[in-house]
Amino acid sequence: MDAICRRGENMDKIERKIEAIIDAHAKELIEFAEDIYRHPEEGFYEERTAAKVADFLRGLNLKVHTGLARTGVRADWMEQDGPNVTIIGELDAIGCREHPMADSVTGVAHACGHHAQLAAMIGAALALADEEVRASLSGSVSFFAVPAEEYIDARKREKLAREENIGFPGTGKSELIRVGAFDHTDIALTTHVHMVPVEEDLYLGNPSCNGFSSELVIIRGKAAHAAISPWEGVNAVNIAASAMNMIGLMRETFRDDEHVRVHSLVREGGEVLNSVPDKVVMEEKVRAKTLKGIEDAKEKIDRAFDAAAMAFGGKIIRKNLQGYMPVRVRKADSALVEAARDLGATYREVELTDHNNASTDVGDLTHLMPVLNFTFRGFEGSLHGADFRITDTDTAYILPAKMLALTTYKLLRKNAAQAREILREFEPVFDREAYVRYIHSRTE
Ligand SMILES: [Zn+2]
Known part of the structure; x- marks a missing residue:
């Protein structure tokens, strides 16, 4: 309740504007998410979803690159000096033939809530592309819709390698790292529906994962x-x-x-x-x-x-x-905590002892760069299950959009002081070349 009393109290003019822009487009964001929910596509083949994201980002006058690791879509403004923050949304659905919204041919459904991430990402893009907001940032921002977060099994991998020339066909982020699509990213910002039982609206930080x-x-x-x-x-x-x-x-x-x-x-x-x-x-x-x-x-x-x-x-x-590589634990950065407080959301912070036995290819990214992450509520049923569905559009689509935008703003405002501090402290395990070598050494 404490958080609710403080809602908005410390927000500056730009932060209020960010929130207002997202609120003004709430209906559009919900429709965007629900259209993707109705058209699930499998990893590396998310053509319709990718085209929809690309069209939206082009509409914001952003420079859009498509076809990265086959379906990845990245929109940038790179001309601004300072650190780059890349906001990530995942394009793919998960195999779940029993799900009522499953595609009748491929059997995939949005039972992992990735459609919510995409709505949040484009919502953040709407706010951050505003001229006044953008002028207040001492750094650049990218919006990156990435393919194939869900595990690709052995049979499909062979086809992807053979027919589509995908070098690391096991996971989208890994292939994107390999082809250099993350070379300009200094800090990645990711989000997902809650993956472990959390009562609060938000779970801030990146818990360790297998x-x-x-x-x-x-x-x-x-x-x-x-x-x-x-x-x-x-x-x-x-x-x-x-x-x-x-x-x-x-x-x-x-x-x-x-x-x-x-x-x-x-x-x-x-x-x-x-x-x-x-x-x-x-x-x-x-x-x-x-x-x-x-x-x-x-x-x-x-x-x-x-x-x-x-x-x-x-x-x-x-x-x-x-x-997939394990996720290296990262406690909630202050930008995330401040954003959650500004929005009056209930939240819990990641503890160093928290651990999730499941896996995500975000783990690979955490070995190269700081990955700020939060997860959100707003659904019922079990993750990857036939009963999974979004039940609270405000908490699952709109709140995460505001969190992504406000966090990015807090990282890059005032000479990007918070972003620079994060980069100073971060110790990567691999650079791109060492990462690619490591994967080759374990797969040949
Ligand atoms: Zn997922």
């Missing part, structure tokens, strides 16, 4: 008649079962503080019952809190498959696929 590695495991055995001469065969299904048993028994060796999760999926498990199965295709995903934790757990998983294959006389063919 990263993961992924691999395709092809188990080769030897076919033989299943009844006449099974001893002449090598049973690939039995190798898979043994490996999975070993992985189960290894779980006690996973460190609690690494939050390790192992997921296994059988894509192909033999052709006919009358023959000893000679081929099984599996996908394995290993999650952990740190890059080292992922590598340690993955080594154990690999050993389990190799050992099972050796015991039965089979063979493992392994293809290491790119995963």
